[in-house]
Amino acid sequence: MDPNWPRWVFASVADYLASVATANSLPWLLDGAQDRSEAFANATERVEIRITGPYTQQPSIDYYLLTVDANVLLQCRYEEKNAYRRQTLMGPFFQAMAGPIPVYKLGSEPGDDKSHLGCLILPRGSQVKLHHFGQLTFPERMSESMCDARYVMDLTA
Numbered sequence: 001m002d003p004n005w006p007r008w009v010f011a012s013v014a015d016y017l018a019s020v021a022t023a024n025s026l027p028w029l030l031d032g033a034q035d036r037s038e039a040f041a042n043a044t045e046r047v048e049i050r051i052t053g054p055y056t057q058q059p060s061i062d063y064y065l066l067t068v069d070a071n072v073l074l075q076c077r078y079e080e081k082n083a084y085r086r087q088t089l090m091g092p093f094f095q096a097m098a099g100p101i102p103v104y105k106l107g108s109e110p111g112d113d114k115s116h117l118g119c120l121i122l123p124r125g126s127q128v129k130l131h132h133f134g135q136l137t138f139p140e141r142m143s144e145s146m147c148d149a150r151y152v153m154d155l156t157a
Contacts, residue, residue: 001056001064001157004109008117009054009153011106013070017049020096021072026089045089048073054153062157068120070097071148078141086145090130093147097128101151120151 014030021028027043029036031050040046050073054066072093076086100119105112122128126149133144 001058002155004105004107004111005056005066005117005155006054007107007109008105008112009066009068009103009120010051012103012117013051013068013101013120014049015106016096016101017070017072017093020092021047021049024089024092026074045074045076045085047093048075064155064157066120066153066155068151068153069148070101070151071146072097074145074147076143076145078135078143086132086143087130090145090147094128094130097147097149098122103153118153118155120153122149123152126150 014033018028018030027040027046029040029046029048031048050071051068052070053068055068057065057067059065072090074086074089074093076089100121102119103117105115105117128147128149131146131148133146135141135143
């Protein structure tokens with residue numbers, strides 16, 4: 001097993017989901033890797049990207065299965081009435097998370113040459129889940145939605 005796999009997986013998933021947020025003009029934060037700024041906290045709409053894993057299995061010699069959970073938490077303030085705003089904002093993440101997520105050797109450590117390592121895919125029978133939690137705070141009127149998926153990737157050492 002390559003000790004760099006966790007870093008490359010984390011960096012690649014973060015980069016992939018951050019690009020969706022940026023393309024949709026949403027402020028984003030990578031949970032556990034960045035501090036929450038006042039500007040981020042005060043944004044009317046913002047996303048937090050969360051990545052857990054990889055979890056590793058070794059079904060046979062030099063063959064590994066990596067499992068990764070990723071989710072995007074969207075927080076919106078009700079500043080104007082639009083019953084479908086959260087769904088509209090979550091749509092690009094829902095679409096992006098349904099496809100494969102390429103994993104590259106990203107970073108600044110030896111061996112981080114940006115070459116393609118593989119792709120994280122949804123396992124057979126798995127799905128991208130969209131959860132709407134509604135209004136969580138009062139009187140601030142903050143609501144949350146989350147897009148969540150589990151991915152797998154097979155690698156050989």
